[in-house]
Amino acid sequence: MKFGNLIIAGITTGSIYAMFAVCVAVWYRVSNILNLAVGDFAMVGALGVDNLYRVKGLPLPAAIITTLAVVAVFAYLYDQVVLRIAQDGRRPIEGIVVTFFFTFALSFFIDGVAKVLFGTDVHAAPTLWSGPSLTLGSLNFERSGLLVLACALIIGGAFWLYIKFTLGGKALEASGENSVGARIVGIDTRQYRRLIFVGTAVIAAVFGIVESPITGFTYLSGATISLTGFIAAAYGGFRKPGRALVAGLSIGVLEALLGGYVSAEYGDTVLYAILAAAILAWPRALGFESAVSG
Amino acid sequence: MNQFLAASSRAFQWSSAVASSRAARRVPRGGVPSVIVLVVGAIIVLNYGLLYTGSVFVLSACYAIVTAGMAVQIGFSQQIAFSQSVFFGVGAYGVAMLNTHAGLSVLLGTVIMVVAAALVALLLGSVVTRASGLALAVATLMLPLIAVGYVSGTGFLGGPVGAPLSGTLWPGSGSTTLIALGGGLIVVVLLAAVVFIASRILSSDIGLELFVLGVDERTAAALGVRTPRRKLELFVLGCGFAALGGAVYAGTQQFVPETAIDPTTELALLIMLFIGGRRSVFGAVVGALVIQYLQGASNWVSVNILIVEGLLLTVVLLVDPEGLSGIAATAIAWLRRKSALGAAGGEPAADAQAPGAGPGVPDELAGLSLSSVLADRRPAEGAARAAGPGDATLLEVRGVFKEYGGLSVLHDVSLTLPERGLFGLCGPNGAGKSTLLNVIGGSVAPSSGAVILSGTDITRWPPNVRFYQGISRTFQAVHLIKGRTVLDNVAVACLASHTASIVTRIGRSRLDDARAKAARTLADLGMAHLAGREVSSLTLEMQRMVELARALAPSPRLLLLDEPASGLSEEQRQRLAALLTTIADRTCVLLVEHDLTLVAQVSERIFVLSGGHLVFDGGPADFRSSPVVNSLLVGS
Numbered sequence: 001m002k003f004g005n006l007i008i009a010g011i012t013t014g015s016i017y018a019m020f021a022v023c024v025a026v027w028y029r030v031s032n033i034l035n036l037a038v039g040d041f042a043m044v045g046a047l048g049v050d051n052l053y054r055v056k057g058l059p060l061p062a063a064i065i066t067t068l069a070v071v072a073v074f075a076y077l078y079d080q081v082v083l084r085i086a087q088d089g090r091r092p093i094e095g096i097v098v099t100f101f102f103t104f105a106l107s108f109f110i111d112g113v114a115k116v117l118f119g120t121d122v123h124a125a126p127t128l129w130s131g132p133s134l135t136l137g138s139l140n141f142e143r144s145g146l147l148v149l150a151c152a153l154i155i156g157g158a159f160w161l162y163i164k165f166t167l168g169g170k171a172l173e174a175s176g177e178n179s180v181g182a183r184i185v186g187i188d189t190r191q192y193r194r195l196i197f198v199g200t201a202v203i204a205a206v207f208g209i210v211e212s213p214i215t216g217f218t219y220l221s222g223a224t225i226s227l228t229g230f231i232a233a234a235y236g237g238f239r240k241p242g243r244a245l246v247a248g249l250s251i252g253v254l255e256a257l258l259g260g261y262v263s264a265e266y267g268d269t270v271l272y273a274i275l276a277a278a279i280l281a282w283p284r285a286l287g288f289e290s291a292v293s294g
Numbered sequence: 295m296n297q298f299l300a301a302s303s304r305a306f307q308w309s310s311a312v313a314s315s316r317a318a319r320r321v322p323r324g325g326v327p328s329v330i331v332l333v334v335g336a337i338i339v340l341n342y343g344l345l346y347t348g349s350v351f352v353l354s355a356c357y358a359i360v361t362a363g364m365a366v367q368i369g370f371s372q373q374i375a376f377s378q379s380v381f382f383g384v385g386a387y388g389v390a391m392l393n394t395h396a397g398l399s400v401l402l403g404t405v406i407m408v409v410a411a412a413l414v415a416l417l418l419g420s421v422v423t424r425a426s427g428l429a430l431a432v433a434t435l436m437l438p439l440i441a442v443g444y445v446s447g448t449g450f451l452g453g454p455v456g457a458p459l460s461g462t463l464w465p466g467s468g469s470t471t472l473i474a475l476g477g478g479l480i481v482v483v484l485l486a487a488v489v490f491i492a493s494r495i496l497s498s499d500i501g502l503e504l505f506v507l508g509v510d511e512r513t514a515a516a517l518g519v520r521t522p523r524r525k526l527e528l529f530v531l532g533c534g535f536a537a538l539g540g541a542v543y544a545g546t547q548q549f550v551p552e553t554a555i556d557p558t559t560e561l562a563l564l565i566m567l568f569i570g571g572r573r574s575v576f577g578a579v580v581g582a583l584v585i586q587y588l589q590g591a592s593n594w595v596s597v598n599i600l601i602v603e604g605l606l607l608t609v610v611l612l613v614d615p616e617g618l619s620g621i622a623a624t625a626i627a628w629l630r631r632k633s634a635l636g637a638a639g640g641e642p643a644a645d646a647q648a649p650g651a652g653p654g655v656p657d658e659l660a661g662l663s664l665s666s667v668l669a670d671r672r673p674a675e676g677a678a679r680a681a682g683p684g685d686a687t688l689l690e691v692r693g694v695f696k697e698y699g700g701l702s703v704l705h706d707v708s709l710t711l712p713e714r715g716l717f718g719l720c721g722p723n724g725a726g727k728s729t730l731l732n733v734i735g736g737s738v739a740p741s742s743g744a745v746i747l748s749g750t751d752i753t754r755w756p757p758n759v760r761f762y763q764g765i766s767r768t769f770q771a772v773h774l775i776k777g778r779t780v781l782d783n784v785a786v787a788c789l790a791s792h793t794a795s796i797v798t799r800i801g802r803s804r805l806d807d808a809r810a811k812a813a814r815t816l817a818d819l820g821m822a823h824l825a826g827r828e829v830s831s832l833t834l835e836m837q838r839m840v841e842l843a844r845a846l847a848p849s850p851r852l853l854l855l856d857e858p859a860s861g862l863s864e865e866q867r868q869r870l871a872a873l874l875t876t877i878a879d880r881t882c883v884l885l886v887e888h889d890l891t892l893v894a895q896v897s898e899r900i901f902v903l904s905g906g907h908l909v910f911d912g913g914p915a916d917f918r919s920s921p922v923v924n925s926l927l928v929g930s
Contacts, residue, residue: 085612096374097615101568102608108565109604116598227439227557234432269443276436280421283429 004139006260007253012145014252015152016211020229021236021244022156023200029176029239031087031193036103038204039225040110041071045205046212047118047219049125060126064209068202075201078106079194088190107222114219124212144213151210155203156245172196176239231275235286251275323803324493327576328486335482343475346590352478354586355485356543361567361578362485362492363535367528368564369572370496372508375422375434377415378563380441381533383555384411385540387445390457390550400461401480404541411537412530419529423522426511442556456551463545477546484542485579488535491800492575495531498803499791504528506775506786512737513773517844518761518792527796565603569610571619580618687748688713688882689734689852694743696729696906703729704740705906713851716878718897718917719886720927725903727886728770731854734884735767736760747852762792764851768841768858770886774829780840781825784812787847815847819873835866846877853883859892871896890927894918902926 023038045067052063086093086102127144134141163169175182175189182189232251236244259267279286335355342348360378367373385407392403425433445451464476495501506514507524515521544550553559570581588595588602595602614620689711696704704726711717721727732738734745736757744753752760774783788811790804816822821843829840838858845853859867874896877883887893893900894914902910904926917923
């Protein structure tokens with residue numbers, strides 16, 4: 001059952017990609033900014049919990065809550081200071097500078113601070129659900145993997161319910177469709193930019209905590225995670241969280257299959273080549289045209 | 295980019311350029327920044343070449359060669375391609391391999407690798423530059439990811455260990471002093487040459503094309519820019535400069551680490567570019583210097599370099615999105631104003647003019663003479679037109695259908711237009727008017743049917759070729775190029791550079807010719823006083839007039855106007871009507887308009903579209919009395 005186990009592994013990593021992709025896509029809808037620091041929040045979540053629990057000796061729940069609170073407060077302050085000056089000032093900054101480079105700088109800043117606080121070694125948050133892997137016939141389920149999947153389902157589902165059934169969700173969708181129009185009908189798009197930024201930062205940190213026992217993190221891991229989230233969001237057309245989710249899962253499964261059947265060493269290289277080819281062959285179907293013009 | 299060809303043609307063209315524009319400029323374009331780079335660079339290398347500071351400077355100059363190319367490609371033309379680190383690696387590893395395994399000198403290896411990289415970039419670019427905007431960014435983002443996987447996986451390139459070189463950039467042997475100083479000077483000379491080439495391209499007529507391309511690709515195509523070719527040229531230029539930077543990096547460092555090719559190099563280069571100022575070649579060089587200096591500072595700054603870079607980038611971009619060069623430009627402008635104020639005895643000289651120009655505008659627009667605009671046609675077309683009778687068919691739209699998915703937007707639309715006259719195109723919202731205009735202009739391909747211009751089937755021609763054949767248009771929403779003056783906005787349509795290669799503009803620029811023609815058009819329209827204004831400071835009427843001037847400037851055979859009167863007052867509409875009538879004496883105008891009074895007043899024939907069908911085709915008298923038109927457009 002190599003195939004089945006590869007699919008399980010693929011769905012597990014794919015759900016991680018998918019969640020980060022959704023975080024990137026949802027915030028891009030409301031802010032027109034690509035969050036290239038989303039992975040760095042995940043890294044801070046994992047290494048922060050590890051540091052507080054293992055080094056400082058805090059109880060695990062306290063360590064998790066403290067870390068998430070710090071992430072939320074930092075994200076809030078960043079929005080209030082930097083993004084407010086950049087987007088809400090007399091002379092709002094437009095184009096690629098604001099789309100890419102403020103969060104890009106933020107990513108560098110967070111990594112630098114993490115290096116000072118957590119050092120350069122590989123660490124991980126403690127496993128929340130330890131024990132031997134569960135088996136079902138010849139299929140193996142790692143407990144950490146199941147936890148990741150459960151988190152993805154719970155957070156993704158809650159998010160979907162919020163968008164679908166609450167006024168806030170509708171307003172959020174409206175801000176994404178047409179920011180100026182949304183502002184005209186009385187929706188404070190800035191408030192949603194802040195809300196979603198803080199929210200996705202915390203979600204990213206949660207995922208960092210549950211994911212880190214599988215992979216292990218250093219202060220530089222954030223960039224790789226942001227990259228996968230960015231790529232998956234790209235294949236979802238940047239503005240469509242639903243498609244970003246599917247893209248993230250597909251990339252995860254494809255990566256696992258390539259690693260298992262083609263080459264463990266060059267699997268990623270082949271994956272990236274396939275992704276590049278896909279984008280060149282079907283830019284419109286993948287939603288790039290609308291992302292560019294709108 | 296073929297450097298040899300460029301160099302030889304430059305030598306020839308430079309002399310002719312200097313001879314022909316001796317009155318216009320004392321200093322050749324691009325001369326100032328490249329001389330500053332050359333002199334300052336040489337002084338630093340000669341004074342500090344043997345010290346740590348000198349080696350940091352030479353390293354930063356290697357990166358500056360790359361960022362200067364990025365300023366042209368990514369900053370100025372907004373073609374975001376993450377291909378620099380890969381080609382930096384290609385140059386660096388290539389030189390290392392040629393030196394170690396083939397025994398070639400570093401200098402010869404550099405030449406070979408730059409040419410090879412340009413050829414590879416040409417092949418790769420002809421595939422990836424089909425993508426635009428974010429698609430291009432994401433597709434090229436895969437390149438460093440693929441490359442780093444390959445390098446760490448193969449032993450041939452040294453893998454994670456890296457590749458050492460025995461040779462040095464300075465050819466021949468000598469003392470260590472000579473090798474270090476000579477190598478440093480070669481890098482400085484190459485950097486000055488790169489800055490010279492990049493500055494000259496940006497300040498030429500093709501530089502203006504690239505600016506428009508960066509603002510909006512579709513507008514650029516409608517104005518005649520061969521966008522696929524320009525994008526490919528930019529890609530090759532960026533990759534060629536990156537390979538050159540990588541090659542001299544290998545030659546001066548005598549070692550290529552694995553990190554040379556990995557995405558962190560790409561990120562570092564982007565930070566240098568955006569801190570320095572993305573649109574400025576000189577700024578990009580300064581950015582490389584600043585970042586390398588901070589990284590090499592060997593104190594708390596270089597230990598916490600990520601925090602410093604993150605903070606610096608955030609603060610600089612918040613102060614000015616154009617980076618350090620933008621801040622410097624603002625400061626210089628402020629100092630100039632300050633000194634001008636001092637000279638004028640405290641009288642605000644610049645402000646006194648602006649209010650005066652405003653109220654004068656409407657009056658000057660009233661008196662229009664278009665004689666010289668329309669007389670100044672391209673000779674070949676003028677001859678062809680003179681031979682034919684005045685009411686020969688210019689444009690024929692034959693059985694055009696257009697469907698988006700299952701939605702039919704145009705259904706069997708056929709119409710013919712003669713060589714001159716004014717023709718109205720009306721219809722309710724969503725009737726397909728703009729789509730028909732796009733089909734004629736070439737930005738939308740019909741599902742079936744044909745568009746024929748003077749007997750030639752142009753259905754498959756791209757918009758830029760149609761523009762060149764005399765189809766000129768305005769847009770429903772004003773598509774002017776923000777950040778440029780009125781003169782430059784009109785000059786875009788007068789460029790004669792569409793068939794030229796970027797390389798030729800290292801030699802002679804023809805921007806002055808285009809600006810002169812644009813100035814004549816503006817003068818004919820009574821808008822000469824607006825020439826120096828930045829377009830976003832204009833009123834809507836003025837912006838529409840600028841767009842009309844831009845459409846008229848190339849003396850088109852067919853002028854497509856998409857709702858030019860929307861948002862204008864009654865008085866402004868009457869002025870526009872008078873102007874359109876004058877234009878229509880000499881050329882064919884197809885006017886899409888909601889204002890039925892205006893259409894009936896100026897048009898000699900009117901077409902009405904409804905739900906994609908052509909439901910009316912007749913003169914203004916029939917138009918007024920037609921029950922179909924009345925029920926559709928006047929209201930039932």
